Amino acid sequence: MEESLKQSLKLTATSIFLINFTIWIIINFVNNMTLLSTYINNSVFIVIRLVVIVGLISTEFLDFTVNLKLLFGYVFILLSLYIGYRNNYTILFDTALLIVTSRHVKFSSILKCFFISSVSMAMFTILLAKIGFIDNRVYYQLGRIRASLGFGYATFLPQLFFFCSLVYIQLRKKMLTFIEVLVIVILDIYLYRISDTRNPFVLTLVLVVLTMLINRSSRFEQLFIKISPLFTPIFLVTALFSYYFSKNYGNNGFSIIVNNLLSGRLGLGQNAILQYGIHPLGQKIDLFGGAAIRYGNISYLNDYNYIDSSYLQSLILYGTIFSMFVLVLLTFVMIILVEKKQVYLVLSMLLIAIHSMIDPQLIMLWYSPFLLLIGYLFSSETNTNLVT
DSSP, X not given: OHHHHHHHHHHHHHHHHHHHHHHHHHHHHHHHHBGGGGGSOHHHHHHHHHHHHHHHHHHHHHSOOOOHHHHHHHHHHHHHHHHHHHTTOTHHHHHHHHHHHTTTSOHHHHHHHHHHHHHHHHHHHHHHHHTTSSOOOEEEETTEEEEOTTBSSTTHHHHHHHHHHHHHHHHHGGGOOHHHHHHHHHHHHHHHHHHOOHHHHHHHHHHHHHHHHHHHOHHHHHHHHHHGGGGTTHHHHHHXXXXXXHHTTTXXXXXXHXXXXXXXXXXXXXXXXXXXXXXXXXXXXXXXXXXHHHTTOSOHHHHOOOXXXXXXXXXXXXXXXXXXXXXXXXXXXXXXXXXXXXXXHHHHHHHHHHHHHHOSOTTOTTTOSGGGGGGGGGOSSOSGGGOO
16 A cells, blocks of 8 residues: 555656656747747746746655655755856756656656657747748858747757757667658758758767667677777766867867867857856856847957857856766766666767767756756666666
8 A cells, every 4th residue: 555655656746747847848948949938028937937846846745765865966956056046047956956856757758758849849939930920030150141940049949959869769769760860861951051050960960870870780789889888988078178178279270270160169168268267166157149149239249258068168157066066977877878788878978978068058958858867866766767
């Protein structure tokens, strides 16, 4: 009887989490990614967000077992709350809360909720742009013509497509058909042609090629499994590379070539390090990038200060303590994934680590749900929910 009650409470907690997670994704999708947010009063987002937070906290009372891992998770939440409040980025608290409260939910269920809500909202946004309800803004930058299709900036949809491709392939795995692969490639090429966004375009193609090799060749799959232990420190290594190459930009001709290939990202990273410095608990900085330019908020030449690298952005905005916290936790996640031979998740996290060197979406859950893998580290169970 007691076991049955515990199971019932756990199922209820799972349902509440998935409902609130889906709502959170949708409101942040609208607010942070699309031009739909210009039609909605900000107080609406705040009220819905507070309701979601209460809902997530309620799951802790339904499925609560005190243990050292969970206490460590609560420390993570409190740290994120303090840094987010201190640096005027309170969404950091939501992110940590979602990570910890996701620990008992099967990752496949999280991926399905994310995929359905994100794809539905993306199609809805594109439709509204096509019929003229919201702007389909076109950006002209140094000879590049880039369309946004109703999103806040031209890069937003291609970046989302990269993460949705990761999610879709993780759900389909060996069931992935040639037709599905062809659709992914065609959409990837189309988004590249209209947005001229290189990084997600290239990484999506790499994802498709490696997935096909894993699916079609057992020898390649076994080779990937054999070398996968080498990938366990990938987040620490790529973060170190991002910092090193930005810090030392301009010391040689090679770094200048790389900077040009990356649209000036190394130079911008170096400017941020020199101008703002790096602090244990981060600092409040207003970042202005291409999207802000098109809203008429800044002068392109004088005030553009966006930090594209996820690692550098976290280090400068949220500080060394939070950044190292996340990187170490991601490293433990990689160790578990490798031990459990989760080939597709290892591949996804490998590409996300590389992507994070160049782009800022690592801890933006409205782009990617993969950060929620950290939640399983706080569970007293044996991480069976990792196996999807």
